[in-house]
Amino acid sequence: MDPGVYTAFAALDLNGALVASGCEKEASDERVVEIIRKVGVPSMIASDVNPPPSFVQKVAARFNVRLSYPERSLTQEEKKKMGGFIDDVHIRDAYGAAMKAFHNYENRLRQIERMDTALDRDLLKHMVLQGHSLHNAELMLTRKEEKRVEATEKEGGGRYDYPKERRGVAPPSSSWRDGRAARLAEENVNLRKAYELEKARAEGLEAELKKARGERAHEVERDSEVRRLRGRLERAERYIFFLKRKHRK
Numbered sequence: 001m002d003p004g005v006y007t008a009f010a011a012l013d014l015n016g017a018l019v020a021s022g023c024e025k026e027a028s029d030e031r032v033v034e035i036i037r038k039v040g041v042p043s044m045i046a047s048d049v050n051p052p053p054s055f056v057q058k059v060a061a062r063f064n065v066r067l068s069y070p071e072r073s074l075t076q077e078e079k080k081k082m083g084g085f086i087d088d089v090h091i092r093d094a095y096g097a098a099m100k101a102f103h104n105y106e107n108r109l110r111q112i113e114r115m116d117t118a119l120d121r122d123l124l125k126h127m128v129l130q131g132h133s134l135h136n137a138e139l140m141l142t143r144k145e146e147k148r149v150e151a152t153e154k155e156g157g158g159r160y161d162y163p164k165e166r167r168g169v170a171p172p173s174s175s176w177r178d179g180r181a182a183r184l185a186e187e188n189v190n191l192r193k194a195y196e197l198e199k200a201r202a203e204g205l206e207a208e209l210k211k212a213r214g215e216r217a218h219e220v221e222r223d224s225e226v227r228r229l230r231g232r233l234e235r236a237e238r239y240i241f242f243l244k245r246k247h248r249k
Helices: 029-039 054-063 076-083 089-113 121-129 134-155 174-248
Strands: 006-012 018-025 044-046 066-068
Touching (some): 006 029, 006 089, 018 029, 018 089, 029 054, 054 066
Parallel strands (some): 044 066
Antiparallel strands (some): 006 018
16 A cells, blocks of 8 residues: 555455555545455455554554565665556556565465465465464364354254245354454454554654753854854964954054
């Protein structure tokens, strides 16, 4: 993402291919979330600058995914090298952020793609991008699949007798409700983290501003002293010139 007056996005699939991009003027975080949801389920949100803007942090928190940003802000030359085929500079910046994040994980993602496994490779990639080791991701998905098979076997192929007006719509299970509650709780934690990070940034900027003001005041005071000394020097030079003339007479 590249937020600003014009907010741009560029979405890559888990193989690094550009699948969607766009740019919208004065888009709110709600609007950006809506756009991303239409594209797919994000595994990561990326920024091209360090520190990442609070706007990008909010969007990442809304999806409960990790936020990727470079050790140092990407230069225009770097982003043009990666996305020279993109004319819109805002979309190019967003694409540069996405590609930088992809390159950071490219080797691990390609390793998963080459694996001989019955597990969903895209889910494995998603979990690795979320910070899980590949080993733990495999274990978690394997256990999840085992539980799904066990639940299916216990049900024995029976079906739920829906009321007429609800047929074709599965009733929300307690596990679904628990899962949604957990996701909302985690999103709340991430939003709080984003708030705390932004608060810390604001305090840091305030301290820098106070320091800059102090340095400027010192510079002003120093400039005043320089002007005072320069005036004394000029008066002394005039007095010396006067004495020389008087001595010659």
